[in-house]
Amino acid sequence: MKTSFTDLIGSKYPIIAGPMFLVSDETLVTAACDAGIVGACPSLNWRTTEQFRQALKTIKQSVGTKPFAVNIIVNKSNLRAEPDLKACLDEGVPLFVTSLGSPKQVIADAHKNGAKVFCDVVNVEYAKKVQDLGADGVIAVSQGAGGHAGPISSMVLVPYLKKHLSIPIVAAGGIATGRGLAAALALGASAVQIGTRFIASTECRVNESYKKAIVAAEPEDIVLTSRISGTPATVIKTPYIEKVGLDLNPIEKWLLNTNRTKKWAKLLVNLRGMKWLEAAATRTTWKEVWSAGQGVGLIDQVEPVATIVQHLISEYEEAVNGLPHAKP
Ligand SMILES: Cc1cc2nc3c(=O)[nH]c(=O)nc-3n(C[C@H](O)[C@H](O)[C@H](O)COP(=O)(O)O)c2cc1C
Structure with a gap:
């Protein structure tokens, strides 16, 4: 090829x-x-x-x-x-x-x-x-x-x-x-x-449960969330994702849009998102935050x-x- x-x-x-x-x-x-x-x-x-x-x-x-x-x-x-x-x-x-x-x-x-x-x-x-x-x-x-x-x-x-x-x-x-x-x-x-x-x-x-979730997921299970980094990213809709919601709360949004606090707010949102992703990728946790695209339906x-x-x-x-x- x-x-x-x-x-x-x-x-x-x-x-x-x-x-x-x-x-x-x-x-x-x-x-x-x-x-x-x-x-x-x-x-x-x-x-x-x-x-x-x-x-x-x-x-x-x-x-x-x-x-x-x-x-x-x-x-x-x-x-x-x-x-x-x-x-x-x-x-x-x-x-x-x-x-x-x-x-x-x-x-x-x-x-x-x-x-x-x-x-x-x-x-x-x-x-x-x-x-x-x-x-x-x-x-x-x-x-x-x-x-x-x-x-x-x-x-x-x-x-x-x-x-x-x-x-x-x-x-x-x-x-x-x-x-x-x-x-x-x-x-x-x-x-x-x-x-x-x-x-x-x-x-x-990665943790076996992450792989199993990818094999089990349908394209409809993939949702876009801003909660991980402030920028929309695709994740599998798990009970935890449903619980925390897909959008930042009004205070987080205000902090991210205010010049004085923007940089630190971005850093903090990122840090929280990275912690979620890391926990779910490396061990079994109820905070299931698994990043994956719509291609899951083909796997x-x-x-x-x-x-x-x-x-x-x-x-x-x-x-x-x-x-x-x-x-x-
Ligand atoms: C779990 C996960 C983490 C990713 N991390 C990065 C990254 O750190 N840098 C990057 O350029 N792309 C990243 N990507 C995007 C991939 O490199 C690739 O472009 C994308 O997965 C292609 O779409 P697909 O998942 O539908 O095949 C990530 C994708 C996934 C699923």
Whole structure:
């Protein structure tokens, strides 16, 4: 499967196992790379930059020359953006995924190092900005994606970006099968980024109840909540999510919108959200806050990453071969 993405990045398949906070570790990244796709992790999955640097060394040793990616959050609230970027440059990370904020510094430094940068985007305005800054590609994060989902359906977002950009587009959101991969490539994407499907993998080290919840959930069980970070994010509707509600309370909103308190309020909301996510991802708790996208409806079992990738490829071929051919 050759696309402009595989040509640029050098992976066997045009698939990224998306970086996932509290989920993607050395084991998951290595399993993805071994299966012929690009493993990715957020730098913030390690408590300190030094621990992150050690993890990069382990990943590099395990994957050899296979490409992998690191996600750096580039907004002002990430105080580790600079040291984490330096660790990536020192360790020769070949691909960066940036999210939130301006990717200017990452693009400049990564390019000096011979690395590539793909930026998360949810609309064409921001996508054009990152293209002008020199991004090598964009990740089109659409409605229903796991994490901070965008507002636009992938059916529109991918061809819309294709119409306006000249750099490769990676489709993200709701892709969990080979049919989704085929559809994304037909829409004009050069690759896909898949998150939720890989949470339900044998190698993923989250709590078993999180994996079971993903297998059991229907697309209708996915709701958008602002309570985790202040920005709408997708989670499984559990009794705890129903209890705490999906929106911030009026006082939190006021604190977030007032200049004097904005920064600290954001930090506190984030901290509470991270604590919920961490507890639910690592142990059994009644505070079930599980981040996942609408693709849950397409996930029926927990399988090894290599098996998931084999299915993606065989289903892709089946989907493409099953399409009606236009008669002359
Ligand atoms: C639990 C979870 C955590 C995520 N954390 C991050 C993150 O830290 N950084 C990031 O760029 N994307 C993050 N994402 C988004 C994924 O990388 C990917 O774009 C998304 O999951 C694709 O949609 P899908 O889940 O429908 O496949 C996260 C997604 C999930 C499900």
